[in-house]
């Protein structure tokens with residue numbers, strides 16, 4: 001048995017079985033590339049599922065982490081630190097929000113949004129106002145609140161009971177939302193681009209109608225930007241790509257480029273519902289995580305960063321459309337920015353296995369969609385390299 005196979009087997013024996021094991025062992029990364037323990041090089045179009053926004057081994061981020069780790073990694077959450085202030089100022093100065101709450105992951109950011117919205121509704125509209133509207137094919141995380149507003153819960157009855165009074169509307173269908181709205185509706189939560197559901201962007205008109213509905217009915221509008229945020233759509237925040245401001249937003253993934261950090265961002269009216277003693281976290285807002293978040297923000301705010309995202313996104317979308325025209329192997333291309341979904345004529349497991357063998361790592365979304373979420377620092381040549389691998393891989397596959 002090779003060393004890699006040995007590592008995989010022993011790891012599987014020791015870990016709770018949350019994922020199907022990959023056939024190779026990851027070793028290290030640099031920029032948009034990753035290497036396995038056998039020395040094979042991959043273009044990393046998974047990026048930890050839209051996490052490694054600055055790629056691997058980013059020099060400024062590495063320096064920030066080592067300097068801050070030596071200075072101070074943690075202190076009690078009630079202390080202010082220069083790092084926390086800097087990260088909060090950067091987040092607020094470059095968004096439509098007034099307040100921020102730091103967390104450690106996407107699901108925790110979503111939990112904070114749900115609790116904040118429900119507390120606001122309780123105070124403002126009464127204790128019966130606790131209903132939440134979410135969407136079919138949504139994904140918001142795996143802790144109980146997040147799982148309760150994730151449609152997949154219907155396929156996981158063994159975790160029930162979920163939190164009550166959650167209703168599911170149809171994505172991009174405003175009438176289906178209106179049918180569910182009542183004076184008990186506290187919040188509507190939506191991904192501006194559904195990630196796990198299959199890379200489906202919301203229509204601008206739909207999000208605008210949702211905003212208008214929430215204003216009319218005094219409902220809190222939450223955007224889950226965990227996957228679509230932090231540059232992934234070619235704008236710093238996902239809501240900017242649609243021109244619609246939510247009341248609360250959940251952030252994580254690309255915000256730390258691999259370091260676990262997340263946040264809930266809030267307009268004052270909603271964020272002030274959380275008062276001392278109602279919510280909190282041990283690790284959230286620690287100096288190391290905040291130094292990382294500030295560093296990532298500063299890199300994304302550099303001249304040309306978002307232009308690059310938009311440029312390579314166009315290369316990828318155009319190149320995929322060309323592959324689709326020239327063969328009958330691609331059936332649909334969806335997404336926005338560097339959050340790209342490709343439906344093919346083949347089993348997704350086979351597509352991913354063959355891409356991996358040809359040197360490109362990617363992930364699955366929905367039942368059968370190939371998800372491409374490369375680091376945002378991808379350059380033109382690397383985008384062309386990825387297209388060549390995808391073209392070659394699909395050409396060599398037969399139905």
Ligand SMILES: Cc1ncc(COP(=O)(O)O)c(C=O)c1O
Nearest residue numbers: 105106107139140141195226227
């Ligand atoms: C839109 C969205 N929300 C929430 C989450 C949960 O994030 P985490 O896995 O960091 O808890 C994810 C993770 O994929 C996500 O895509």
